[in-house]
Amino acid sequence: MASRAVTIQDVARRAGVSTQTVSNVLNNPERVRPATARKVHAAVDALGYRAHAAARRLRTRRSDTIGLRLAPLPAGISGTILDVFLHEVTVRAAELGLRILLYTAADREEEIIRLRELVASGDVDGVILTDTQAGDPRPAWLTEQQVPYVCFGRPWGEEEAATHPWVDVDGAAGTRAAAEHLIASGARRVGFLGWPDSAGQGASRCAGWRAAVVERGLVDEAGADDLVAACPDRVADAMQAAAELLARHPDIDGLVCASDSLAFGALLAGGGGVGVVGFDNTPVARAVGLSSVDxxxxxxxxxxxxxxxxDGRITAGGAAxxxxxxxxxxxxxxIQDPSLMTANGESRGDALA
Structure with missing residues (x-):
């Protein structure tokens, strides 16, 4: 005979509290004193109680679900970053008793339409936005609708004025560390391969490289621009851009790249003895032994x-x-220049990592 399912009444009896107190601990923990909450959680763990999620959602009128746009299939090597983010945030949300609901949208305007549907139907209590930029209409709409949300990515150009919460990676610190590693490894002429944008993420990653090479005395501010090449985030374009940069400056012995796609193209361009460092630490970088910023x-x-x-609830986070x-x-x-290889394929000298 199957054993009887553990009920909320069982938990209440074991903890020596009312069923309403157990409900508050599970659904509205801010209402309960910490000592009482600890007793209830101990009873829950001891009995193996599992709340009925559907019933709880009906009572609280909360879906315990976070909406997240499923980005289009990436074209480049570095496009896997959002896939990694999706995995990590889903795992951590589950540990908090929350779910991630994926939706698709062709652009920001269509995403607002999709979000309007999800919020109106009660399918999501909060949203995680990605790929944010200055003038993005989505944060303003979510704020107006009083829907809790957080952005992965800063509002470039509006960081100080932004009234919504966001999380971002210090790209400048990453490329600075990459350049300093190459210099410490013996490089004396370190170039940069980035994207053709003059602001935002691309500019930030270029700035980190620039700070390192100027402060270390490898080049002055005026001369730094000549060591920069830019191209779309595609391997083939990076091969050409890197080859042209190395042809102009054959003394370059190190390259910091704004992505692993660009770094892989730079490696394929040849340039034996040139140390290459990428950005994003993708599976490709790990597979080919490419140093990269994680x-x-x-x-x-x-x-x-x-x-x-x-406290276990999806809520607005202010301007944090x-x-x-x-x-x-x-x-x-x-990958090195063929002239550096012996007849049996072994290296005559290691390129900088």
Whole structure:
């Protein structure tokens, strides 16, 4: 005979409290004294009680669900970052008893339409926005509708004026660490391969490299621009841009790249003895032994939920913000100029990692 399911009354009897107190601990913990909550949680753990989620949601009129847009399929190597973020935030949300609901939208305007449907139907209590930019209409709409939300990505150009919570990675710190690693490894002419945007994330990553090479005396401010190449975030474009930069400056012995897509293209461009460091620490970087900056997406996901969830409930987080410091993962580059290889394929000299 199957054993009887544990009920909320069983938990109340074991903890020596009322069923309403147990309900408050599980659904509205802010109403209960910490000592009482500890007794109830101990009884829950001892009895293996599992609240009926559907019934709880009907009582509280909360879905315990966070909406997150499923981004279009990425075109480049570094496009997997949002996939990693999705995994990390889903795992951490589940640990809090929350769910992630994925939705699709072709652009920001269509996303607002989709969010309007999800909020009106009660399917989501909060939202995580990605790919935010200055003038983005989504934060303003969510604020007006009083829907709790957090952005993964800062509102470039509006950071100080922003009234909503956001989490971002310090890209400048990452590229600075990459450049300093190359310099410490012996590089004396370190270039930068980035994107053709003059503001936002691309500019931030370029600024980190620039600060390192100027402060270390490798180049002055005026000369730094000549060591920068820019192209779309595609391997083929990076191959061409890197080849042209190396042709102009054959003394370059290190390259910091704004993404792993660009770094992989730079490696394929040849340039034996040129140390290459990417950004994003993608599976490709790990597979080919490419040094790369790890954004620490696990910490990003945790910070996002810290701002969105308080005492187990999805709630508005005000204008709070968190900036995550990335970490450089050092490896040995495996693609070198053919002239540096022996007849049996072994290296005559290691390229800088």
């Amino acid at each position: 954004q620490r997406i696990d910490l990003v996901a945790q910070a996002v939920l810290d701002l969105l969830v308080q 913000r968190r900036i995550i410091t990335p970490e450089l993962r050092v490896r040995r580059a495996v």
